[in-house]
Amino acid sequence: MPEEPHTEITPVPAPRDQRRMRRSDADKVRAAQFTIVMRGYDRAAVDAWREEIAQLVERLEEAQPRDAAVKRALDEVGQETAAILQRAHESADEIAARSRSQAEGRLQRAEQEAELTVREAEERVEQLEDDNRAMWEQRARLIEDMRQLADEVLNVADDALDRMEPPQDADVDEDPTAEAEDITERTTVEASAADIPVPPEEDGEPTDEQHQGAPGARAS
Numbered sequence: 386m387p388e389e390p391h392t393e394i395t396p397v398p399a400p401r402d403q404r405r406m407r408r409s410d411a412d413k414v415r416a417a418q419f420t421i422v423m424r425g426y427d428r429a430a431v432d433a434w435r436e437e438i439a440q441l442v443e444r445l446e447e448a449q450p451r452d453a454a455v456k457r458a459l460d461e462v463g464q465e466t467a468a469i470l471q472r473a474h475e476s477a478d479e480i481a482a483r484s485r486s487q488a489e490g491r492l493q494r495a496e497q498e499a500e501l502t503v504r505e506a507e508e509r510v511e512q513l514e515d516d517n518r519a520m521w522e523q524r525a526r527l528i529e530d531m532r533q534l535a536d537e538v539l540n541v542a543d544d545a546l547d548r549m550e551p552p553q554d555a556d557v558d559e560d561p562t563a564e565a566e567d568i569t570e571r572t573t574v575e576a577s578a579a580d581i582p583v584p585p586e587e588d589g590e591p592t593d594e595q596h597q598g599a600p601g602a603r604a605s
Contacts, residue, residue, distance in 0.1 A: 411442040535570075 414435055 411439045414439040414442060
């Protein structure tokens, strides 16, 4: 009897009741009886083929639980992978949203600080301009006061000279009024150049008390 070709069979998961049926089918295959007739099949070949079929059924029955376990494991791995991917996606969205929020907050703070800096700089410039304007006004007032003081000193000097008699040994070519005017003009020019008030020279200019105590004043 020619040998039958062996065929590779891929096990397929089956329900629990079907696995029980296949276990009994393997026993049925081994216990199967055939009628002996003349010129029939070789009994040894039939028994060998029957044993091979029974072993194949047993291997299929044993492979089914392993395949089911593998399938369950693959399903669990797939579910866990999907959950991990979902969490990773949610984490990425959360990180992106938090990063955008932080960036917007930093940008807003930077804009506020920049506006505050500009406002403080503008206020500082206005204060400096006010100080500069006040300084120039004070300078103008000081110059005007110096001019008035110089005019008053010149008037006092003129009055004093009018009341004084020239000394006997004085040089007739000397003009006291011109000398007083020269001193007053020098004082005004120096005060304008320095932008500060300069008091008149006490030693070079006579005062009212000096004029009243002079001999010429008593003579008048």
